[in-house]
Amino acid sequence: MDDPLIELTRGPTLPVAAPIVAIRQATLSAITDLLTIPDSRLEAAWEWRTGFVENTDVRYGFYRIHERLEEAAAAIVRGRATTGDGADVGPAVPILASAMAARWELRAAIAPLRTHDLDADPGGGEWTVRQTLGHIVGSQRGYGWFNAWWLARGHAPGPLPAQAGDARMPPDPDEDQEALGHPGEILARFDDLLDIAAGRFGGLTEDDLGIPARWSGVPVDLRFRMGRLGSHIREHTIQVDKTLAMTGRSANEVERLVRLIGTSYGRLESLVFARSEAALDQPFAARDGSAARDGSAARVLESGADEVRGLAASIGQAAAA
DSSP states (O other): OOOHHHHTSOSOOOOOOHHHHHHHHHHHHHHHHHTTSOGGGTTSBOOSBTTBOTTOBHHHHHHHHHHHHHHHHHHHHHHHHHHOOOTTOOTHHHHHHHHHHHHHHHHHHHTTOOHHHHHOOOSTTOOOHHHHHHHHHHHHHHHHHHHHHHHHHOSOSSSOOSSOOOTTOOOOOOHHHHTOSOHHHHHHHHHHHHHHHHHHHTTOOHHHHTOEEEETTEEEEHHHHHHHHHHHHHHHHHHHHHHHHHTTOOOOHHHHHHHHHHHHHHHHHHTTTTOOHHHHHSEEEOTTSSEEEEEEHHHHHHHHHHHHHHHHHHHHHHHHO
16 A cells, blocks of 8 residues: 555554454444334334243344443453453553544444435534544544654654654545545445554554654654544544534434444444454453353354344344334
C-alpha cells in the first residue's frame, strides 16, 4: 500500500483473526436481520428452550443475544484471570480497545439508517449525518497517517515540531469522498481503517507510546493520540444522535435493542482484537491448574458466533409466524 500508515510503521500488519471475523460477521448479519422485525411483533411468542414459551417473547430474544455476548466477554475475562494475556499483547492494545468498542456503538447507531436519513438537513448550518460520517472516516485515516509520522520521528532531539508532516505525507483526506455511498459502504471503509491501524499499532512498546507528539497543537505523547481515537468516535456518535433528533428521526424499540446488541459486541471485540490466532487459541487454565470450562478465547468466540446465528434465525422465525 502506498500509504504513510504502512510506510512509516513496523510491519507486518497483524490480520484480524479468523474467530473474530466469524463472530463479527454473525453479529452484523443478526443486526441486519433483526432490524426487519417491526415493534408490533416484539410480544410474539418465542420458544427459547423447547417446551418453554410462556415467559419468553421476541423482545426477550433481543436481550438474549445481548446476554450471550456479555457471557462471552465474561468468559474471556475469567479465562485470562489465571492464564494471562500472552507475551505478544503489548501496552498499546488496552489503550486502543476503547476505539474498537466505540466502532460498534457507532455501527449500531447507523445500521437502521437509509440514504435519506444520511442526507436529511438538520438546519442551522449543522452537518448532515453523511458529513459527520465523512469526518469520522477521514479523521481515522488522518490519525493513522500522523500517528505513523510521529512514531517514525521517535524521540528525536530538538524542539517539538509545531505540527506533523513532511514531503512523505499526502494531502489531508477528502471527507466528501470518504462519505460517498450508502451507510454500509461508508462503514466498511471505516472498518478497514480501524483494522489496519490495530494491526500496525497494536505492537507498540512503552517507549513508543512515550514519543512526543502534538494533538491540535497541544504537546502530548503518542499514548494520548492513541487514546483519543475512541473518544473521537464517541464524540461524533453523539453528534449523529443529535442530528437525527433535529431532523425528527427517532429510534423505535427494535433499533434501540439492536444498539444494545452492538454495544455488547463492541465490549467483546475490545477484549480480543489485535491478538494473533495463536494467542486466541491459548488454552485457559482453571485456578487449580486443570483445563478451564471455556477452553480458549477462540472457542468462546466460535461458540458465541454459532449461538448468535441460531438465536437471530429463531427470533426472526417467531416474529414472522
